[in-house]
Amino acid sequence: MESLSVKERLYSIIFGTETQAGRRFDLFLIVLIALSILVAMLDSVESIASQYHRHFFLLEWFFTLLFTLEYAVRLYCSPKPGSYARSFFGIVDLLAILPSYLALIFSGSTFLVIIRLLRVLRIFRILKLMRYLRDANVLWRSMMSSRRKIFVFFCSVLVLATIFGSLMYVVEGPEQGFTSIPKSIYWAIVTITTVGYGDITPHTIMGQMLAALVMVTGYSIIAVPTGIITAELADELRRDRSKKYCANCTRSGHDNDAEHCKFCGAELNP
Numbered sequence: 097m098e099s100l101s102v103k104e105r106l107y108s109i110i111f112g113t114e115t116q117a118g119r120r121f122d123l124f125l126i127v128l129i130a131l132s133i134l135v136a137m138l139d140s141v142e143s144i145a146s147q148y149h150r151h152f153f154l155l156e157w158f159f160t161l162l163f164t165l166e167y168a169v170r171l172y173c174s175p176k177p178g179s180y181a182r183s184f185f186g187i188v189d190l191l192a193i194l195p196s197y198l199a200l201i202f203s204g205s206t207f208l209v210i211i212r213l214l215r216v217l218r219i220f221r222i223l224k225l226m227r228y229l230r231d232a233n234v235l236w237r238s239m240m241s242s243r244r245k246i247f248v249f250f251c252s253v254l255v256l257a258t259i260f261g262s263l264m265y266v267v268e269g270p271e272q273g274f275t276s277i278p279k280s281i282y283w284a285i286v287t288i289t290t291v292g293y294g295d296i297t298p299h300t301i302m303g304q305m306l307a308a309l310v311m312v313t314g315y316s317i318i319a320v321p322t323g324i325i326t327a328e329l330a331d332e333l334r335r336d337r338s339k340k341y342c343a344n345c346t347r348s349g350h351d352n353d354a355e356h357c358k359f360c361g362a363e364l365n366p
Contacts, residue, residue: 179360
């Protein structure tokens, strides 16, 4: 029973924000995340790293050990450790500590590129801050709810880009810079997204007419994903009006008389 009470106290501090200890823990963790990101950024500046690399190395391992302890305690006190480990924030917490440990494995000189990548991955600790931004959680849930529609839209854009790129390859040809269908598809994607690098441009009348059609199509479809996310965001905001939310998986939309989360089974905040 004593161990259970300890687990409950840890859960209220780490996953909850209702107590003063929980708010202090969240504030302390936010400061640690911000400092670790600052250290990773400064360590990438050669003039600074040449003088303070050892200090940055020690600080990085200090942050890594603290985040590792935090991750282990979250697994220990979570009512559903598996659900937490597979959740978005559980994966983010794991990715926040993996780069430092993986850098110990890839220590050879031939893996310098991998080590550099692992160091950059530490910047993704900023995603841990999303846990403490309620509005960011609502936006994230809206994007996840609309992921299937966005995926269908993305596939439709790729189909259009393939068609337009193939047509432009036939109309313009290699002599105008459209040396292959993949390169022509690259031009179509750049044009549809209204970026317009200008490294490849059509010169014939037919090519310019086709380019005009691609540009108009790009402006026509650019608002589609915005509308999809906006609709899901409105639904999520309506669900978020309920005072019941889960501190374990940060999801809302529960019934007012619910006592446990319908997504992960954890006890809901009153």
